Amino acid sequence: MSARLVITDAMWARIEPLMPPDPGRGRRWADHRRTLEAIAWKYRTCSPWRDLPDELGAFQTAHKRLVRWGADGTWGRILAALLAAADAGDDIGWIVSVDSTVCRAHQHAAGARKNTGAAYRAEPDHHGLGRSRGGLSTKIHVASDSLARPLAFYITAGQAGDAPAFEAIMARIRVPRSGLGRPRTRPTVVLADRAYSSRAIRGYLRRRGIRAVIPQPADQVGHRLRRGRSGGRPPAFDPEAYKQRNAVERCIGRLKQWRGLAIRTDKLALAYQAALHLVAILIWARR
Known part of the structure; x- marks a missing residue:
């Protein structure tokens, strides 16, 4: 059986310069491109x-x-470098959906x-797993640009709420500059559904100077109206801008096309x- 490959020559030309160099001691590393495949x-x-096909190398190498590279931040650094290159080419839509x-x-x-060792300090005790009526599940919080491409992720247990994780996912939006200057961390607009209306x-x-486009749920509208003048003005909402929130839905759809992400098997x-x-x-x- 021949495995279908997904990394084209053009994609590899962008990824290869960002891969870590061989440390130069011990056995030589296996080919990076084959391991990513x-x-x-x-x-x-x-x-x-x-069940990994033999032509893609040893499964132990790929898993390790x-x-x-997840524990030492290598994957995050490679993604950050690609985001920096996209930002330098003005190819990131900074109307961000969450x-x-x-x-x-x-x-x-x-x-x-629970104790996975000092090398895995970022690993939560619950391993991002929650148990609810539907069984074990994990929740992925996603921030995407206006072209349905992921900018940041945050993992929680499946029963966790959306609003408590909002600041955590926003803190992970960090796009380095290709030259001098601080990384860009502030979108121009943030679009989110009613679950984030607080x-x-x-x-x-x-406080961060970001325009919010978030609709109010019916119960919040009712509470404000019952309070009369003391309820204050309704928050600003742009229904035309809100139509672009489908970008994050399309981004999630892209991610879930990968069956190993749609169904979690990782411990x-x-x-x-x-x-x-x-x-x-x-x-x-691939951009």
């Missing part, structure tokens, strides 16, 4: 690691590199130990987030 094959098909999606977790995702979120965006949230970063890298390398 191996990881992509696993998450595209949602197959067990041991996925987790280690939303979340719940992904069912396979039973194999459960059972990881005084705290609106105040946070106002570690660190590995699952590393896979999200890899898919985002491939999306931005």
